[in-house]
Amino acid sequence: MAQTTLKAKDYKSDVAPIWCPGCGDFGDLASFTQMLAARQLDPKDICIVSGIGCSGRFSHFVRSYAYHTAHGRALPTAVGVKAANPELTVFVVGGDGDGLSIGGGHIPHAARRNPDLTYMILDNSIYGLTKGQGSPTSPLGMVTPTTLFGLADPPLDPLRMFLAYGISFVARGFSSDVKGTAKLLDQAVDHKGFAIIQLISPCPTFNQVVTFDFMKERVEPIPEGHDTSDIDAAFKLALNRERVYTGVFYQNESLPTMEQKLEGQRKMTMDAQPRTVEGIIAQF
Numbered sequence: 001m002a003q004t005t006l007k008a009k010d011y012k013s014d015v016a017p018i019w020c021p022g023c024g025d026f027g028d029l030a031s032f033t034q035m036l037a038a039r040q041l042d043p044k045d046i047c048i049v050s051g052i053g054c055s056g057r058f059s060h061f062v063r064s065y066a067y068h069t070a071h072g073r074a075l076p077t078a079v080g081v082k083a084a085n086p087e088l089t090v091f092v093v094g095g096d097g098d099g100l101s102i103g104g105g106h107i108p109h110a111a112r113r114n115p116d117l118t119y120m121i122l123d124n125s126i127y128g129l130t131k132g133q134g135s136p137t138s139p140l141g142m143v144t145p146t147t148l149f150g151l152a153d154p155p156l157d158p159l160r161m162f163l164a165y166g167i168s169f170v171a172r173g174f175s176s177d178v179k180g181t182a183k184l185l186d187q188a189v190d191h192k193g194f195a196i197i198q199l200i201s202p203c204p205t206f207n208q209v210v211t212f213d214f215m216k217e218r219v220e221p222i223p224e225g226h227d228t229s230d231i232d233a234a235f236k237l238a239l240n241r242e243r244v245y246t247g248v249f250y251q252n253e254s255l256p257t258m259e260q261k262l263e264g265q266r267k268m269t270m271d272a273q274p275r276t277v278e279g280i281i282a283q284f
Contacts, residue, residue, distance in 0.1 A: 028122055034178065049092050050094060115193075115258040123200055125142075126138060158198045168191070168255050174199070174246050177219075193252075218244045220244070
């Protein structure tokens with residue numbers, strides 16, 4: 001019997017997206033399903049863990065195992081999923097609030113462990129689900145219902161943070177570039193280790209500052225010839241304030257993954273233990 005070739009639409013669940021018209025998350029979802037179709041991943045081999053926020057519903061819209069978890073806890077939950085079943089292809093999806101505010105402290109420790117999973121941060125620089133409060137990446141001076149005189153605190157710089165944490169695959173995409181983002185996601189899944197992608201996904205409803213037009217004037221692919229193994233060159237691109245570069249900034253393929261480290265520990269412990277009652281008694 002011939003194997004059925006899955007198309008992007010075949011990975012969409014029966015649950016229709018509830019995002020506002022024009023939301024950047026639609027582009028991210030399209031990129032994601034295109035990547036799944038290109039890889040012909042079996043839905044039973046996929047697990048998507050999502051947090052709270054507009055992007056938290058992402059896991060409902062894809063045919064796969066899904067875990068819609070607590071605010072800011074998507075990443076450690078996904079690390080647990082990968083540790084329990086290393087054969088699954090695991091994705092984490094959250095927004096800038098979920099991932100960089102309440103959940104931000106989990107990222108450096110995931111970087112240390114280097115689990116083989118992909119974290120997509122759908123960054124719209126606003127808390128959209130709660131109707132437009134300033135988020136960790138909202139620009140300085142932005143007026144919102146909670147910052148009536150303008151945001152007094154400067155935004156976080158996710159790319160510089162990720163590079164400083166030593167994450168083994170760091171990239172940035174733009175939701176308007178569906179094909180380019182699908183390619184980035186494919187590269188992230190190919191990477192053996194922790195891959196994180198900041199996906200700029202403008203919110204047309206509550207963010208009238210970081211808009212699609214605003215970003216299209218600034219977004220530019222990383223220049224050809226960039227050495228993704230050069231951390232200094234990656235920082236230089238991330239520090240550029242004139243352009244918002246998209247593509248793979250940094251990749252380190254020499255680090256052991258969490259799964260490899262756990263397997264090594266298992267061999268030193270479980271495999272070294274006697275498997276019979278006589279063997280256990282003989283230890284005493």
